[in-house]
Amino acid sequence: MALKHFLDTQDFSKKELLDMIELSRMIKAADKQGCTPHLLEGASLAMIFEEPSTRTRVSFEVAMTELGGHALYLKPGEIHLGVRESLHDTAKVLSRMNDVIMARTLKHETITGLAQYADVPVINGLTDYNHPTQVVCDVMTMMEHLPAGKKLEDTHVTFIGDATNVLSSLMLICTKLGMHFTHAAPKKYQAPAEWVNWAQANCAESDGTLTITDDPVAAVKQADFIYTDLWWWVGQEDQIPERRAAFMPDYQVSLKLFNQAPAHAKFMHCLPASRGVEATDEVMDHPRSIIFDQSENRLHTEKGLLVYFVYPRMKHPSEALKAFHQGKVEAFLNQPQTGLVK
Ligand code: CP
Numbered sequence: 001m002a003l004k005h006f007l008d009t010q011d012f013s014k015k016e017l018l019d020m021i022e023l024s025r026m027i028k029a030a031d032k033q034g035c036t037p038h039l040l041e042g043a044s045l046a047m048i049f050e051e052p053s054t055r056t057r058v059s060f061e062v063a064m065t066e067l068g069g070h071a072l073y074l075k076p077g078e079i080h081l082g083v084r085e086s087l088h089d090t091a092k093v094l095s096r097m098n099d100v101i102m103a104r105t106l107k108h109e110t111i112t113g114l115a116q117y118a119d120v121p122v123i124n125g126l127t128d129y130n131h132p133t134q135v136v137c138d139v140m141t142m143m144e145h146l147p148a149g150k151k152l153e154d155t156h157v158t159f160i161g162d163a164t165n166v167l168s169s170l171m172l173i174c175t176k177l178g179m180h181f182t183h184a185a186p187k188k189y190q191a192p193a194e195w196v197n198w199a200q201a202n203c204a205e206s207d208g209t210l211t212i213t214d215d216p217v218a219a220v221k222q223a224d225f226i227y228t229d230l231w232w233w234v235g236q237e238d239q240i241p242e243r244r245a246a247f248m249p250d251y252q253v254s255l256k257l258f259n260q261a262p263a264h265a266k267f268m269h270c271l272p273a274s275r276g277v278e279a280t281d282e283v284m285d286h287p288r289s290i291i292f293d294q295s296e297n298r299l300h301t302e303k304g305l306l307v308y309f310v311y312p313r314m315k316h317p318s319e320a321l322k323a324f325h326q327g328k329v330e331a332f333l334n335q336p337q338t339g340l341v342k
Helices: 014-032 055-066 087-097 108-117 132-145 165-176 193-206 216-220 237-247 291-313 319-333
Strands: 044-049 070-074 100-104 122-124 156-160 180-184 209-213 225-228 266-269
Touching: 014 132, 014 165, 014 291, 044 055, 044 087, 055 070, 055 100, 055 291, 087 100, 087 108, 100 108, 100 291, 108 122, 122 132, 122 291, 132 165, 132 225, 132 266, 132 291, 156 165, 156 216, 165 180, 165 193, 165 209, 180 216, 193 209, 209 216, 266 291
Parallel strands: 044 070, 044 100, 100 122, 156 180, 156 225, 180 209, 225 266
Antiparallel strands: none
């Protein structure tokens, strides 16, 4: 199988993205019956993190274990990543010892550089531009929580808040899949023109729609799902007063704003959250909040993505071939002259 990386949902068709989700749903159904198939038996995942993580790190590591493989956690500062060794050399070495690489990098160029030189699939675990594994999970979660009989293509998703890397990926996957996407934020914090152009091009192909507004109340009126994310990230601490003043109180997902949405609307957040900032506790813990279903689905979708990208590239030797090689090594070890086995 040709080498494919998962760096951006824009690199994939609607059908390919839906196949990834369908695979994840099948593996989740098997897991719920206690029988996750060992599709990645003996495979190894190198996980590079330049930033901390709870969900991405744990979901990928558990996914590999449950699929019969293994994951290595390479924490921030642990390996030579473009500092004492070039990205080229790191990518080549990791490719010789692993079947797949997942990386969370500060700069998007770092992961594209890794992918350029890697000889195994590279999966994007978040960069300063996007978070594609998160949004595959999010769409699967939406499918599980759609009102009965509603099609994905008729679904309205509203993101309230800063134009984060999660916003970019969510806007792009929803418009690619033909959904109706709205982003509500103060003008200064709306998505850059380049992202909007890509999303509009998606809509032209998919019949989806894109609305950008600074009116949060109008934005939630038709929403099936209301999504938010942090208003500031590590490194933006000096902007906190300015950002808080821009977003609070109108863009906080409070019960007052949530109640402006249809009575079936569900609340989503990729987490981690700053409770009481971008969303109140009342909404985070509301009966129609699905934030922990979303988190759990990171595990099921990481399995689906790992299987999608890795399984077709693995060798699948017969039991006879495995027995032949084991027998050959054992025969060598058992020769009296080797002195290895007494
Ligand atoms: N949503 C998400 O990616 O969480 P982590 O930063 O904990 O991995």
